[in-house]
Amino acid sequence: MISVSDITVCFAEKTVLDGFSLAVPEQGITALSGPSGCGKTTLLRVVAGLQKPQAGTASLPGPVSLLFQEDRLLPWRTVGQHITDVLPKARRGEVGRWLELVELAGEQARYPAQLSGGMGRRLALARCLACGGALLLLDEPFAGVDAQRAGRILARIRALGTPVLLTSHQEAVLSRCDRVLALEGPPLRQKNR
Numbered sequence: 092m093i094s095v096s097d098i099t100v101c102f103a104e105k106t107v108l109d110g111f112s113l114a115v116p117e118q119g120i121t122a123l124s125g126p127s128g129c130g131k132t133t134l135l136r137v138v139a140g141l142q143k144p145q146a147g148t149a150s151l152p153g154p155v156s157l158l159f160q161e162d163r164l165l166p167w168r169t170v171g172q173h174i175t176d177v178l179p180k181a182r183r184g185e186v187g188r189w190l191e192l193v194e195l196a197g198e199q200a201r202y203p204a205q206l207s208g209g210m211g212r213r214l215a216l217a218r219c220l221a222c223g224g225a226l227l228l229l230d231e232p233f234a235g236v237d238a239q240r241a242g243r244i245l246a247r248i249r250a251l252g253t254p255v256l257l258t259s260h261q262e263a264v265l266s267r268c269d270r271v272l273a274l275e276g277p278p279l280r281q282k283n284r
């Protein structure tokens with residue numbers, strides 16, 4: 092199981108997580124859905140180790156790879172270079188594979204300014220996937236990506252066999268996940284519980 096127990100995160104006077112606990116199977120794709128601002132990103136940041144909670148613990152299958160909500164692309168690096176930058180030398184041959192997975196094959200020489208919003212999102216996703224890890228944390232992976240393409244890419248991500256915890260506001264994405272946890276907040280809580 093991937094689990095967090097009794098997590099508390101406060102920002103100044105705002106309590107975003109208040110003794111929040113969650114356990115999800117280590118298989119397949121789990122989605123977190125809920126209104127903007129309820130605390131989904133904060134939870135992912137705690138799981139990734141980027142946000143230190145005031146209380147609580149997380150139990151993870153191993154190293155995680157996090158796709159930030161923002162693309163965080165480098166204007167001076169090409170599409171292909173974004174992938175080679177995160178691959179060890181012995182795996183440099185994988186660039187095409189990761190770009191094909193997100194349907195960006197053929198765009199290797201372009202720079203971020205030459206990409207559409209959805210293309211930039213897919214590049215950020217490919218870079219995250221190329222990093223590997225025992226758990227993929229994907230914050231709004233398909234923002235700006237059409238539903239059909241998102242569905243195809245999600246199927247390829249599932250085939251990697253790595254457990255995924257993602258957030259999404261897109262019904263077309265949520266309907267293709269193995270389980271959806273409906274959340275509300277802050278403070279973050281599971282709906283109807």
Ligand SMILES: Nc1ncnc2c1ncn2[C@@H]1O[C@H](COP(=O)(O)OP(=O)(O)OP(=O)(O)O)[C@@H](O)[C@H]1O
Nearest residue numbers: 102105107125126127128129130131132133134277
């Ligand atoms: N560093 C911070 N300092 C102060 N408040 C913060 C900080 N990070 C998040 N918050 C607050 O915590 C709450 C939850 O934010 P979070 O980004 O986790 O929401 P979210 O569910 O991911 O929203 P969205 O769906 O819009 O991405 C919000 O009210 C936000 O203002």
